Amino acid sequence: MKIEKKEFNLLHLIDSMRKSIAPLIDDKKLDFIVDFDKRLPRQIIGDSTSLFQILNNLIQNAIAFTPSGSIHLFLKLNSSTSSSIKIDFSVVDTGIGISPNELNSIFDNQAEIKSNQINPQTGSGLSTTKKLLELQGSKIFVESLLNIGSNFSFSLDFDLPIEEFTNQTQEKTDTESSLSNIKLLLVEDYKLNQIVLEEFLNIWNISVDIADNGKIAVEMAEKNNYSIILMDLQMPVLDGYEAANLIRSLPNEKYKSIPIIALTASAINETITKVKNSGMNDYITKPFKPDELYKKIIQYISPS
Numbered sequence: 001m002k003i004e005k006k007e008f009n010l011l012h013l014i015d016s017m018r019k020s021i022a023p024l025i026d027d028k029k030l031d032f033i034v035d036f037d038k039r040l041p042r043q044i045i046g047d048s049t050s051l052f053q054i055l056n057n058l059i060q061n062a063i064a065f066t067p068s069g070s071i072h073l074f075l076k077l078n079s080s081t082s083s084s085i086k087i088d089f090s091v092v093d094t095g096i097g098i099s100p101n102e103l104n105s106i107f108d109n110q111a112e113i114k115s116n117q118i119n120p121q122t123g124s125g126l127s128t129t130k131k132l133l134e135l136q137g138s139k140i141f142v143e144s145l146l147n148i149g150s151n152f153s154f155s156l157d158f159d160l161p162i163e164e165f166t167n168q169t170q171e172k173t174d175t176e177s178s179l180s181n182i183k184l185l186l187v188e189d190y191k192l193n194q195i196v197l198e199e200f201l202n203i204w205n206i207s208v209d210i211a212d213n214g215k216i217a218v219e220m221a222e223k224n225n226y227s228i229i230l231m232d233l234q235m236p237v238l239d240g241y242e243a244a245n246l247i248r249s250l251p252n253e254k255y256k257s258i259p260i261i262a263l264t265a266s267a268i269n270e271t272i273t274k275v276k277n278s279g280m281n282d283y284i285t286k287p288f289k290p291d292e293l294y295k296k297i298i299q300y301i302s303p304s
Contacts, residue, residue: 003135007161008048010040014075017055024063031070032059035290037203039077044085045159050132055089057125058152062093065150069094070287074199078155085160090153092196098144107140149192180205182301183225187217187243188232188263193286197230200290206297214243221247221255227301229260231280233271241278248279259300263288 014034025032055073062071071093078086098106107130130140133154144150184201188194189212201208209224211217214231215238221229229247233240244260262275262283275283281300284293 003047003050005045005047005159007043007045009042010044010075011036011042013048013052014055014073017052017059020056021059021063024060025071028063028066028068030063030066030068031287032073033070033290034073035075035200035203037076040075040087041085041160043161044087045161046156047136050136051156054129054132054154055091057129058091061125062091062095062150062152066093066095069149072196072199074203076199076203080160083160083162084157086155086157088153088155090151090199092149092151092192092199094149094192097146097148097150098142099146103142103144106142143195145191148190149195151195179297179301180207182206182227182297184208184297185211185217185220185224185226185229187211187214187229187235187240189213189235190232193232193263200293204294204297214238214240214246217243218246218250221258222250225254226258228297229258230263230284231260232263233275240280241274244278244280261296261300 014036018032018034021032059071059073071091074088074090074092076088076090078088080086107126126140133140133156136156138154138156140152140154142150142152182205184206186194186197186201186208188197188210194210198208198210209220209226211220213235217229217231218238231240231244235243238246240262244262247255247258247260249255259282260280262280263286264271264275264283265286267283267285272283282296284296
């Protein structure tokens with residue numbers, strides 16, 4: 001295989017890929033969400049054919065092993081110079097997951113074909129992906145939990161047209177810069193939600209701490225100076241309602257005003273009333289929309 005370097009439009013490539021997988025996504029009634037880091041340039045120089053194949057293989061594999069739920073594609077700026085850029089890619093699904101003893105063999109061609117009972121068409125997709133990345137000096141990484149989902153990630157270097165680097169620097173907004181000062185506490189017991197939310201928040205330059213339940217959240221809130229809290233409602237040990245009440249009862253005056261936004265799968269009137277009565281400021285329904293979450297955070301945080 002030969003890796004070529006040609007200029008191409010990254011957004012156009014992602015749009016083409018989205019259209020190619022649309023029938024598979026629609027057939028299984030899955031949500032497919034792309035989060036494109038606003039700091040990334042549109043025009044880059046690299047092997048567009050190779051990138052398309054890598055992403056297509058990973059997403060088709062995710063579709064095959066995701067009976068319901070969602071698939072997220074993240075593109076995030078890793079680093080850049082005046083002539084090059086490194087981009088982090090990750091594909092996160094809510095699928096059946098991979099057992100720990102199979103993780104080391106999933107990129108082996110024969111093992112993949114043998115174990116793939118859901119969609120034989122994925123065939124050698126993962127092994128091909130691994131080879132394509134190795135040809136470009138990169139590696140594929142995977143994290144997975146059975147019955148929760150998987151996260152396949154990699155990074156690639158691209159050259160930059162001179163004008164694209166200039167535009168990239170000029171287009172960085174004051175709001176995006178200011179978000180780097182935000183320290184957020186995410187209270188969520190579901191591991192995949194933790195991964196997905198943390199990916200989005202990191203793309204927005206927000207520093208994130210994670211609490212697995214309400215009890216841990218109260219302890220962390222008391223010890224740290226957070227700007228905002230995202231609070232799941234249904235959790236073991238201590239649920240979100242009780243945790244919010246306890247945080248509001250802490251002695252320092254800052255706990256009376258810190259924004260607390262509920263994460264809920266149910267937006268019925270009874271839930272909304274309980275959210276407000278427990279001292280939370282607002283709510284976002286799950287599965288959440290990235291733009292809505294971003295707007296909520298901006299609404300409750302004054303850029304500085």
